[in-house]
Amino acid sequence: MPQSKIWLSSPHMGGTEQKYIQEAFDTNWVAPLGPNVNGFEQDLENYLGGQVYVGALSSGTAAIHLGLLLLGVQAGDEVLCQSMTFSASANPILYLGATPIFIDSEVQTWNLCPVALEVAILDRIKKGKKPKAIIAVHLYGVPYQIDAIRTIADTYQIPILEDSAEALGSTYKGIKCGTFGDISVLSFNGNKIITTSGGGAIVTHSAALKEKAVFYATQSRDNAPHYQHSHIGYNYRMSNICAGIGRGQMEVLDTHVASRRLMHDFYVSLFASVEGIEVFRVPNSDYFANYWLTAITVDPIKTKGLDREALRLALESANIESRPLWKPMHLQPIFESYPYYGHQVAESLFEQGLCLPSGSNLTQADRIRIKDAILAIIK
């Protein structure tokens, strides 16, 4: 009998989500506003700590789009963006008619390389245009080099859009990811650490900025009895039903983080004595990762011939999902004509990297299946 599929990362309900949805139905708040939207935003603000203001939106991508808009990005501007990321980090640059400038990763956090970033800024200024924003990502829940990137951003006075879509629950020096940007972004897509089935949020440091984001997200309606518009509007607000799921999910966020970290520990011990396979982990104790996905790199020279694709196919034949790392944006057909600063770090990570099943709902039986399938190929 074929065994059921083990997914990379699948939705994991905590149990109370339907209570909030029921309330929404009972009170007929079936709209992109309502008590769950306000409640979910409040829950997120409390969780993130500090003076932050959260606006719940229809997706993380929408949040990045509005975030860039609020940072003043316009057609013809340049925006610096980590190359190794999901395309949703970079697409909104093009929505605005701006130009993406892609930056390599460094080997410690796999995120924005401070050296390549500064080289790029200096070169763009020399060519006549100071970049308008820096999009920095916490890949797989591992924080980027927060201090180094902030120092550069402040030196050249370029704001940071922090893409924390994968890093809710991660911290750096005890401070939550999702609070480090001039504007920050969260995602609640179905595969993320918590989900609203689809959704996202924008995180700001002022009530006025949040209000502006919500204004744009609800069709930019001016204050008038009729429909009056003096700005381009968007339909980006989160629905009260989705926000109900979010409120239930917030009750289990910390246990989800603990479960994902348990999966990471499982892989660390599984590969501990395997020559040529490294589990991606934080560089030091300043960093705390939610390990949204556990990723490994497979060096076919050190493994004496086993590469990541062979490992992926072996898992696939055991009905276990795994996936190569994000293919860098500067290698994507849609983005390859834009400037790129760096070397081959992102490229070689892409060649050797593999994400392994990491869901918070994986069971001991799943771990045994994964372990057996991996041991069978690396023995």
Ligand SMILES: *Cc1c(COP(=O)(O)O)cnc(C)c1O
């Ligand atoms: C998921 C993700 C997004 C986009 O979020 P959506 O809610 O799916 O639109 C953006 N950036 C990164 C790094 C992501 O992983």
